[in-house]
Amino acid sequence: MKPKAYKSGVKPIWCPGCGHYSVLNAITKALSVLDQQPEDCVLVSGIGCSARLPAYANAYGFHGVHGRALPVATGIKVARPKLNVIAMGGDGDGFSIGGNHFLHACRRNVDIVYIAMDNEVYGMTKGQASPTTPELWDHSKLTPHGPEVRPFQPCSIALASGASFIARGHSGDPNGLAKMIYEAIEHPGFAFVHVLSQCITYCPEQSEWKERVHDEEVVTADPTEAATFLQREDGFSKGVFYRNPRDVWPMPHQPPQDSNLRKGFEL
Numbered sequence: 001m002k003p004k005a006y007k008s009g010v011k012p013i014w015c016p017g018c019g020h021y022s023v024l025n026a027i028t029k030a031l032s033v034l035d036q037q038p039e040d041c042v043l044v045s046g047i048g049c050s051a052r053l054p055a056y057a058n059a060y061g062f063h064g065v066h067g068r069a070l071p072v073a074t075g076i077k078v079a080r081p082k083l084n085v086i087a088m089g090g091d092g093d094g095f096s097i098g099g100n101h102f103l104h105a106c107r108r109n110v111d112i113v114y115i116a117m118d119n120e121v122y123g124m125t126k127g128q129a130s131p132t133t134p135e136l137w138d139h140s141k142l143t144p145h146g147p148e149v150r151p152f153q154p155c156s157i158a159l160a161s162g163a164s165f166i167a168r169g170h171s172g173d174p175n176g177l178a179k180m181i182y183e184a185i186e187h188p189g190f191a192f193v194h195v196l197s198q199c200i201t202y203c204p205e206q207s208e209w210k211e212r213v214h215d216e217e218v219v220t221a222d223p224t225e226a227a228t229f230l231q232r233e234d235g236f237s238k239g240v241f242y243r244n245p246r247d248v249w250p251m252p253h254q255p256p257q258d259s260n261l262r263k264g265f266e267l
């Protein structure tokens with residue numbers, strides 16, 4: 001099927017210039033290259049501008065509650081392992097209210113993809129600071145001097161929490177992002193794709209991201225090398241940083257081997 005066939009008839013209501021349009025295009029392109037049947041794929045989201053995406057795609061969709069995309073996606077994958085499950089949402093959804101679920105989804109290594117559409121702001125609720133807002137970003141009346149705290153580091157935290165695939169894309173490069181999403185779907189285990197997805201409505205300066213983003217293909221399976229890279233880079237590197245397949249949860253059930261233990265409890 002052509003990428004267009006993976007779009008629903010619902011017209012997006014995102015602002016002009018929003019990066020989320022490109023993420024939708026990248027997802028539909030990746031599904032097209034995979035030749036995925038729409039009924040074999042589920043897009044799961046929480047709440048936010050980004051979380052509207054499943055409504056715009058021709059696949060199963062679940063628009064859930066704020067911060068809860070990952071537990072829902074985990075439940076779907078465990079119940080229906082053959083489905084291609086792609087969870088998504090914004091930086092507020094994923095790293096603030098849903099932050100705890102992010103850590104544990106990385107740790108469990110369920111075979112799902114998680115696309116965080118990071119615009120460094122709460123877009124839907126009109127531009128408050130989020131966990132990834134720069135320390136001195138002073139555009140919101142709620143934080144007139146900026147949030148004055150260090151931004152959350154999504155890729156480093158994903159690595160420390162056990163994600164087995166970590167990449168960063170940019171909405172200004174939908175083709176590169178589509179390839180990355182394709183690789184994330186093909187990866188067995190929890191695949192985290194951090195997307196710099198601009199919100200020029202509340203952060204007009206993000207239109208400069210296209211000049212700041214640079215390619216940095218550091219595919220390593222060594223967590224120490226990945227951690228060192230992620231601590232040194234400037235947050236605008238683009239590429240697949242880490243790929244290290246490991247056991248996927250849930251593991252195949254192994255009956256207890258200790259027959260004495262079993263006998264001891266037999267009636």
Ligand SMILES: Cc1ncc(C[n+]2csc(CCOP(=O)(O)OP(=O)(O)O)c2C)c(N)n1
Nearest residue numbers: 048049050066090091092093121122123124
């Ligand atoms: C439990 C709960 N708290 C707060 C809200 C209000 N709310 C709706 S969307 C949103 C933030 C969305 O920001 P983000 O996840 O960064 O996505 P974006 O809109 O920027 O794509 C908030 C706080 C809510 N819907 N539910």
